[in-house]
Amino acid sequence: MRFILSLIMTLFLFIPVASAAEPLKLRLDNPLVEPMPFATPDFQPETAAANEYAVRIARVVASDLTGTGLFREIPPQAYISNVSSFASPVQYSDWRAVNAQALITGAVSVDAGGRLVVKFRLFDIFSGAEMGDGLQFAGSTDAWRRMAHKVSDAVYQRITGESGYFDSRVVFVSETGPKENRAKRLAIMDYDGANIQYLTDSSSIVLAPRFSPTGDRVLYTGYETGFPRIYLLDVSNVGRRALAMPEGTMSFAPRFAPDGRTVVFSLTTGGNTDIYRMDLNSGSLSRLTNSPAIETAPSFSPDGSQIVFESDRSGTQQLYIMSANGGEPQRISFEDGRYGTPVWSPRGDLIAFTKQAGGRFHIGVMNVDGSRERLLTSNFLDEGPTWSPNGRVIMFTRETQGVNGAPSLYSVDISGRNLRSIRTDNAASDPSWGPLQP
Amino acid sequence: MTYLKKAALMLALLGAAACTNGDRFGNNGEGGAGGPGGANGGIESGTLDPATPQYFNQTVGNTINFAVDQSTLSPSAQSVLDGQAAWLMANTTYIAVIEGHADEQGTREYNLALGARRAAAVRDYLVSKGVAGSRMRTLTYGKERPLASCSTEECYAQNRRSVTIISAAGVS
Numbered sequence: 001m002r003f004i005l006s007l008i009m010t011l012f013l014f015i016p017v018a019s020a021a022e023p024l025k026l027r028l029d030n031p032l033v034e035p036m037p038f039a040t041p042d043f044q045p046e047t048a049a050a051n052e053y054a055v056r057i058a059r060v061v062a063s064d065l066t067g068t069g070l071f072r073e074i075p076p077q078a079y080i081s082n083v084s085s086f087a088s089p090v091q092y093s094d095w096r097a098v099n100a101q102a103l104i105t106g107a108v109s110v111d112a113g114g115r116l117v118v119k120f121r122l123f124d125i126f127s128g129a130e131m132g133d134g135l136q137f138a139g140s141t142d143a144w145r146r147m148a149h150k151v152s153d154a155v156y157q158r159i160t161g162e163s164g165y166f167d168s169r170v171v172f173v174s175e176t177g178p179k180e181n182r183a184k185r186l187a188i189m190d191y192d193g194a195n196i197q198y199l200t201d202s203s204s205i206v207l208a209p210r211f212s213p214t215g216d217r218v219l220y221t222g223y224e225t226g227f228p229r230i231y232l233l234d235v236s237n238v239g240r241r242a243l244a245m246p247e248g249t250m251s252f253a254p255r256f257a258p259d260g261r262t263v264v265f266s267l268t269t270g271g272n273t274d275i276y277r278m279d280l281n282s283g284s285l286s287r288l289t290n291s292p293a294i295e296t297a298p299s300f301s302p303d304g305s306q307i308v309f310e311s312d313r314s315g316t317q318q319l320y321i322m323s324a325n326g327g328e329p330q331r332i333s334f335e336d337g338r339y340g341t342p343v344w345s346p347r348g349d350l351i352a353f354t355k356q357a358g359g360r361f362h363i364g365v366m367n368v369d370g371s372r373e374r375l376l377t378s379n380f381l382d383e384g385p386t387w388s389p390n391g392r393v394i395m396f397t398r399e400t401q402g403v404n405g406a407p408s409l410y411s412v413d414i415s416g417r418n419l420r421s422i423r424t425d426n427a428a429s430d431p432s433w434g435p436l437q438p
Numbered sequence: 439m440t441y442l443k444k445a446a447l448m449l450a451l452l453g454a455a456a457c458t459n460g461d462r463f464g465n466n467g468e469g470g471a472g473g474p475g476g477a478n479g480g481i482e483s484g485t486l487d488p489a490t491p492q493y494f495n496q497t498v499g500n501t502i503n504f505a506v507d508q509s510t511l512s513p514s515a516q517s518v519l520d521g522q523a524a525w526l527m528a529n530t531t532y533i534a535v536i537e538g539h540a541d542e543q544g545t546r547e548y549n550l551a552l553g554a555r556r557a558a559a560v561r562d563y564l565v566s567k568g569v570a571g572s573r574m575r576t577l578t579y580g581k582e583r584p585l586a587s588c589s590t591e592e593c594y595a596q597n598r599r600s601v602t603i604i605s606a607a608g609v610s
Contacts, residue, residue: 179587205582208546221550226535227577228550250554250578253547266551271509271558271576273551294551310548317548340545354545380589383545399542401589430546 024102024124024131026070026160028392035072036101036159038065041083042076043106043118050108053116053141057108057148061120064152064166067192068393069418074100086119095125102131104155115140118147122155132158145194146437153436165191165388169434170395171209171218171235174198175407175427186220188235191388191433193409193422199238208384208430209233210255215434219254219263230254230265232280244283253296257324258304264288266296275309277324288326299343300324301368308332308342308351319353321368332370341384344368347391350414354383354396363396365414376416381407386433395422397429489529491604498525502560504598507544509555511563519560522602523567533573536560537601541594542581553578560600573607 026036040062045054065071081094086107095103106120121134135154137147146167153164174187174196183202186209189195199218200206207228209220218233224242230251233240245251245267254265257277264277267287275289275298289295293313300307301324308321314331317338322329333339337357344351348368355362355375361382366373381399388394392414399407406427412419422428486493494500499522502515511519526534538557540549557576565571586593 180584182582205579207550207582227575248575250550250576252550266547268551268554268578271555271562273554294548294555296547296551297545312548317545340548356543381542403587403589405587405589 023127024159028070028160028162033070035066035070037072037074037099038102038104039074039076039079039095039098039100040065040104041079043108043120044083044086046086046107046109047111049110050116053110053118053144054106054108057118057144057151058104058106060145060148061104061106061152061155063192064149065155067420068156069413069420070160071102074098086121090123092123092125092128095123100125102155102159104151106151110141111138116144116147118144118151120151120154122158145190149190162392163390163436165390165393165433165436167437168389169211169215169437170386170409170431171199171211171434172409172424172431173206173209173429174424175429176202179403179405186218186233187424187428189424193424196425199233199235200240208253208432210432211434212256213258213260213435215437217256217260218432219256219265221252221254228252230263243278243280246285253298255299257300258302262304264298264300264307266298275307286326288322289329297341301344302346302348308344310340310342317356319351319370332366332368333373334370335373343385343387345387345391346389349391352385352387352394354385363394363412365394374416376412376414377410377419382410384430386431388433389436393418395431395433397431399429488525491532494522494525494529494532494602494604498522500602500604501599503595504556504600506541506594506598507552509552509559511559516563519563520567523564523569526564526569526573527567530573531607532604533607534564534575535603535605536564536574536576537583537603538576538578539583539585539597539599539601540581541597542584542589543594544581546580549580550578551580553580556598556600560602 040058043054043058045051062073066073078098080097081091083105103123103125109117111117115138117138119136122131124131137150149166152166156164168191169188170191171188174185175182177183184206185202186199186206188197205223207221209218216235220231221228222231228250230243231240250268252266254263261280266273267276272292273294273296275295276285276287278285291313293311295311298307298309305324306321307324310317311320317340318331319333319339319342320329320331337355339353339355341354342351350365352365355364360378362375363377363382363385364375379398380401383397385394385396393411395411397407398410407429409422409428409431499518502518536557538553540552561574561576584597586596
């Protein structure tokens, strides 16, 4: 029965599709796009030591792609033909018969030096052609997940025409203990929640880490001295130093400029919170806002020329944009509600924010001039958006309510679709999504 | 003063003695707070040395509360702060850290700034009542250290607070 059905589908699909096919292309701006069906058979182990990696790498690639909500995996049980060797020709008709539009094949070996070598090829099934050249990645066996993510990034880039976000990391706050006395530690993980490593202990409160543009350093707010102040941490050796601040002040909400040498943040003196910038090498400080209002959560534009921030100078929290050197800011948020934590997208086109309206919290995006506001989520407490390196996905903190309420990390497409929970061992908050790794 | 200290010491010793009979006072149900040990309810306020941080915390009151998203001081908050000011001026060997807190209905950064604003409002009030500014320092916890952990207005109201933490000068 199954054989006959397959045969019929093959005959039915083969002729019309083969003649009408256009090159495989997924348009990310089309809100009605259907997930593209793809197949990723286990990669071929070319040496015995590569057996376990061959299976695991194909699974991570499938998980990366399906996790975008843009791709749908054809279950391996449906396959008609199997890929028996990396070099052998692809039986396009067999893959058309199961409605796969893309096929990813790969091979894995461990070379004489103990390095893992991953090769992959991408096929456009309906056009009956390979997409781009085969690619090869090599690295230590510990880095097998990174190599899988690199395969996924290449596939995503070839099909959508935009860079991916899979070989990237997220720094965040890992939380344990009761709500009144939460223990918080800085932690770093792969974008999908794997490979969690801790960067600090939980002896004092740590808040809101922010990656440097190259992902090598992290700024955060810590209470080591008993008072909130900004620290700079080196990810490779977890060495840290407090940034020098004027005596008797509190400082928080730091963020790097795109040049990686300038920091913008909030400084509180005498109860008044304004925005300052500091040159990391010289330590020189300049004040960018000067009002009795609360001004905080500054974020640079990707070209470094402007800063978006929140201020309650109008009476409620609203979003403003000013020059990176200060000066008169322009208000950009005008709808009902309170707006906070603005973050400029890496593509420069959108501002993500937290909004409180109607007794709920929302993550939203708006154009840089404040137009076309769209709320992507609605919940008891959502806050603190951070952008994927390609500006297509936003990760944020979602906190549940009540005595046992706790935060965890979620992501959502800028289309508002594909809301996903990112699994972590403990409660988690304040994600900062780093760049694609080299 | 000396008399009060002696009295406090004696009662503390009595308390310790009572503790050795824990079974009798703690577990047989008959004893309890009003049992033969007597007058437990009256001991705390009646015998605390007014010059101690415990007296400040329990009798003067170390905590005041705020309205939603506000840092203005209500009349009842001002009357507690009047007591704090008087105590601080009578006990000049103590210094204070004033913590400002917010409830969870706000973003993390804004709540840090709001907590700082609340702590500063308390500090400024105490200065206006004659306490030297050099004896006080403000600290914000934002929404990081709620007192009550439920997610209703009843808890939120307790969490929107400032707490004046007293310590001996030179010991931080």
